[in-house]
Amino acid sequence: AQTVTQSQPEMSVQEAETVTLSCTYDTSENNYYLFWYKQPPSRQMILVIRQEAYKQQNATENRFSVNFQKAAKSFSLKISDSQLGDTAMYFCAFMGSGAGSYQLTFGKGTKLSVIP
Amino acid sequence: DTGVSQNPRHKITKRGQNVTFRCDPISEHNRLYWYRQTLGQGPEFLTYFQNEAQLEKSRLLSDRFSAERPKGSFSTLEIQRTEQGDSAMYLCASSPPLSYEQYFGPGTRLTVT
Numbered sequence: 001a002q003t004v005t006q007s008q009p010e011m012s013v014q015e016a017e018t019v020t021l022s023c024t025y026d027t028s029e030n031n032y033y034l035f036w037y038k039q040p041p042s043r044q045m046i047l048v049i050r051q052e053a054y055k056q057q058n059a060t061e062n063r064f065s066v067n068f069q070k071a072a073k074s075f076s077l078k079i080s081d082s083q084l085g086d087t088a089m090y091f092c093a094f095m096g097s098g099a100g101s102y103q104l105t106f107g108k109g110t111k112l113s114v115i116p
Numbered sequence: 117d118t119g120v121s122q123n124p125r126h127k128i129t130k131r132g133q134n135v136t137f138r139c140d141p142i143s144e145h146n147r148l149y150w151y152r153q154t155l156g157q158g159p160e161f162l163t164y165f166q167n168e169a170q171l172e173k174s175r176l177l178s179d180r181f182s183a184e185r186p187k188g189s190f191s192t193l194e195i196q197r198t199e200q201g202d203s204a205m206y207l208c209a210s211s212p213p214l215s216y217e218q219y220f221g222p223g224t225r226l227t228v229t
Contacts, residue, residue: 004158033216044119045159045207045220091158095216102147102211103172104218106158 002027002094006107013082014115020067021077021110023092031097034068034075035104040088048090051075053097082114118142120221122208128227129198136194137224141210148191149218150183151207152176159207165191198228 003026013019036048051059051068059066067076079086089111093104121140129135141148147166151159163173167188185191195202205225209218
């Protein structure tokens, strides 16, 4: 079974600064998908960024980028120019690519606070 | 384009009662998922449907839980004989065909007293 570990329960960053959230995972599969989801307080989960394991290039979405290290099974999220609206729980998630396997396995999350 | 909707948003029930939640996926999304999220944890997969067929169920889905998706549209999740351990946020998500991205609804928060 796959596992996802987020070792930082809480983090804080000053507005406009850069922060990196860590995620490691364990799998025996070679092809899979990785995601970062954001869950603002009392609001629904939003997909921030995704990465296909077969792609060597790290994904980027505006101020959000990932550092995907397949051999190390590491998938960190970098948020640049942090904004107050980035305050949220961030979840790293894994999805295998086996036939019919669409379930997401989530980490426990990192609570990010952006300080004005 | 409306998102995934879930009703009710909050439900308080007494132990032993049955509850039913509804999820309406984004239009034309053929896959629908249910997850459970307890305080301080990430969501845990419960089950998923492709159209009206329930294709995968987690071992977390005890025999007190049942999910349906008649006609491949909305889905319902029923919990029979609720227990205090069932208190959680129940999340629904949907995916369009040929996509692995899941779009989540706001969740139904269940409190069992």
